[in-house]
Amino acid sequence: MSDRQMYPIKKRLAAGEVVAGPWCVLPSPEVIHVLARAGADFVIIDMEHGPMSFETAAGMIRAAEAGGAAPLVRVAGNSEEAILHALDTGAHGVIIPHVGSREEAEAAVARAKYHPLGSRGFSPFTPAGGYSLAGVADHAAVQNALTLVGLILEGQEGIDALDEILAIPGLREKVDLIYIGAYDLSQALGHPGQVDHPDVRRRMQECMKRIRKAGIAGGGYVARDGKDVAWMVGSGMQFVTLLPDCTLLFHTLEDRYGDLHRATGRRRRAKR
Numbered sequence: 001m002s003d004r005q006m007y008p009i010k011k012r013l014a015a016g017e018v019v020a021g022p023w024c025v026l027p028s029p030e031v032i033h034v035l036a037r038a039g040a041d042f043v044i045i046d047m048e049h050g051p052m053s054f055e056t057a058a059g060m061i062r063a064a065e066a067g068g069a070a071p072l073v074r075v076a077g078n079s080e081e082a083i084l085h086a087l088d089t090g091a092h093g094v095i096i097p098h099v100g101s102r103e104e105a106e107a108a109v110a111r112a113k114y115h116p117l118g119s120r121g122f123s124p125f126t127p128a129g130g131y132s133l134a135g136v137a138d139h140a141a142v143q144n145a146l147t148l149v150g151l152i153l154e155g156q157e158g159i160d161a162l163d164e165i166l167a168i169p170g171l172r173e174k175v176d177l178i179y180i181g182a183y184d185l186s187q188a189l190g191h192p193g194q195v196d197h198p199d200v201r202r203r204m205q206e207c208m209k210r211i212r213k214a215g216i217a218g219g220g221y222v223a224r225d226g227k228d229v230a231w232m233v234g235s236g237m238q239f240v241t242l243l244p245d246c247t248l249l250f251h252t253l254e255d256r257y258g259d260l261h262r263a264t265g266r267r268r269r270a271k272r
Helices: 009-014 031-038 054-067 082-089 102-112 136-146 154-161 164-168 181-187 199-212 226-234 244-263
Strands: 019-024 042-048 070-074 091-098 148-153 177-180 217-220 239-242
Touching: 009 019, 009 148, 019 031, 019 070, 019 244, 031 042, 031 054, 042 054, 042 091, 054 070, 054 082, 054 136, 070 148, 082 091, 082 102, 091 102, 102 148, 102 164, 154 164, 154 181, 164 177, 164 199, 177 181, 177 199, 181 199, 199 217, 217 239, 226 239
Parallel strands: 019 042, 019 239, 042 070, 070 091, 091 148, 148 177, 177 217
Antiparallel strands: none
16 A cells, blocks of 8 residues: 555545644654654645745655655645646645636646646656556556645635636536635735634635535634634534644743743743
């Protein structure tokens, strides 16, 4: 059994499971391995906001697999080059940002899927293809079956296009996840950064109902604590994203240093 068949994240979503994992912006395979061993179902290697190269991302993918988590890559944009490199490097799926129309959604699918679902560039001589000709006859079908495709709808434009995207013929065979960018949505609704605002949460819940009714897994928001997780799951989200690795590290250490300062009377160092 291949590594990719061991962690069929898209099959778990299709079965109605809730899965959870963090965004990862630190360019470190070691950090990824720790997060995976801690129990993450998936990790999202963030190549839009993180500083990692594809060489580093390749090591992060291997580290996630070794730790038992499915490595997903948020590509920097909806481009053929970015999507192809991420998948050929061995990512179990791609999260594609800045999707604002049906046409952009269809283009993303075409770049992530092989014929007959798309037109992804074909090469078996990659980590995704096992480096060899051994499975070349089935390579396209296997990749199409196992590769997760997620679309991030950002801002008012993406929300307005949701129904058109959900109406794409054969969508359930092409797209596994639709993710609503909560921070962009908060700005579009006139409440920038206020992802807890009732207007933002209400719109998120409305979107989740439509996404789930179409048979697609939904996600959005970022869980800061158990209350957020409960709200996300209660709102119909199957794909639960946790705080980024750097933010988890920052706030954990901030809390511990706060404990030290209270215990010793030391003054907190001023933040820059």
